[in-house]
Amino acid sequence: MSGSPPASTDIRLLQVAYGDEEPLARRVERVANLVRQQQGADLVVLPELWAHGGFSYQSWQEEAEPLTGPTISALREAARDAQVVLHGGSVIERPADSSALYNTAVVIDRHGEITATYRKMHRFGFSEGEPQLLTAGDQVATVELDLAGRSVPTGLATCYDLRFPELFRMLTYNGMQVLFLVAAWPKARVDHWRVLAQARAVENQVVVLACNTAGTHAGVTMGGHSMIVDAQGRVLAEAGDTEEVLSMVLDLGGVDTARASFPVLLDRRF
Numbered sequence: 001m002s003g004s005p006p007a008s009t010d011i012r013l014l015q016v017a018y019g020d021e022e023p024l025a026r027r028v029e030r031v032a033n034l035v036r037q038q039q040g041a042d043l044v045v046l047p048e049l050w051a052h053g054g055f056s057y058q059s060w061q062e063e064a065e066p067l068t069g070p071t072i073s074a075l076r077e078a079a080r081d082a083q084v085v086l087h088g089g090s091v092i093e094r095p096a097d098s099s100a101l102y103n104t105a106v107v108i109d110r111h112g113e114i115t116a117t118y119r120k121m122h123r124f125g126f127s128e129g130e131p132q133l134l135t136a137g138d139q140v141a142t143v144e145l146d147l148a149g150r151s152v153p154t155g156l157a158t159c160y161d162l163r164f165p166e167l168f169r170m171l172t173y174n175g176m177q178v179l180f181l182v183a184a185w186p187k188a189r190v191d192h193w194r195v196l197a198q199a200r201a202v203e204n205q206v207v208v209l210a211c212n213t214a215g216t217h218a219g220v221t222m223g224g225h226s227m228i229v230d231a232q233g234r235v236l237a238e239a240g241d242t243e244e245v246l247s248m249v250l251d252l253g254g255v256d257t258a259r260a261s262f263p264v265l266l267d268r269r270f
């Protein structure tokens with residue numbers, strides 16, 4: 001972003017709440033309409049597995065879909081209709097040519113085209129859930145996004161990844177200035193969520209867009225508290241623990257300023 005004029009970016013984090021009673025197709029329609037309502041924003045972010053359910057392990061096999069499936073198709077249409085760049089959160093992906101399942105995040109441009117995907121690397125659940133059902137991703141993902149007239153290098157991470165700082169340092173080596181962190185992070189450990197999101201912002205001097213889930217599904221209550229954290233680790237905006245659109249207009253050039261005034265990243269040892 002160096003050398004670009006200051007540009008304010010209108011950011012909306014959609015902290016989706018859901019429970020077990022809402023069928024998948026109805027939730028996809030509801031959330032796609034919520035995305036459409038964000039017309040006028042530059043960037044819209046959804047949480048991890050908002051459609052398939054972060055802890056709804058029993059239905060993942062049945063409901064998994066390829067990236068050409070109904071959930072991502074609905075999001076592509078909504079992004080095009082609203083003319084926004086959309087981080088669509090993640091879906092349970094079953095690629096057309098494989099029986100493996102992945103927790104895959106997808107970024108979509110204003111024309112409805114997929115510009116980046118990221119398969120979650122660190123699977124959560126210890127002896128159950130993701131490590132049992134999903135294949136781990138093995139590629140870090142950065143993508144340059146055209147936001148408010150400037151090219152912004154962003155990095156992608158999902159939920160439990162937050163506990164593994166080496167991934168974020170790698171994303172920083174790859175140029176990341178803005179981190180997308182999408183999650184279905186439970187209320188029981190929301191204190192960890194807050195402190196670790198701020199830590200990742202401070203140690204990498206990046207803006208963190210942390211979009212969590214709300215509501216209770218599969219017996220697990222989600223933590224909410226989506227946050228926009230600046231490159232000095234200050235929480236600029238924070239949601240509560242119910243469904244909410246967390247909005248903020250932010251000059252992403254603050255990352256260059258933070259790095260120039262306190263150039264700690266230049267002191268890294270390899």
Ligand SMILES: O=C(O)CCC(=O)C(=O)O
Binds near residue numbers: 054184185192
């Ligand atoms: O690390 C945690 O406490 C929560 C992680 C999680 O819920 C997930 O990755 O789905």
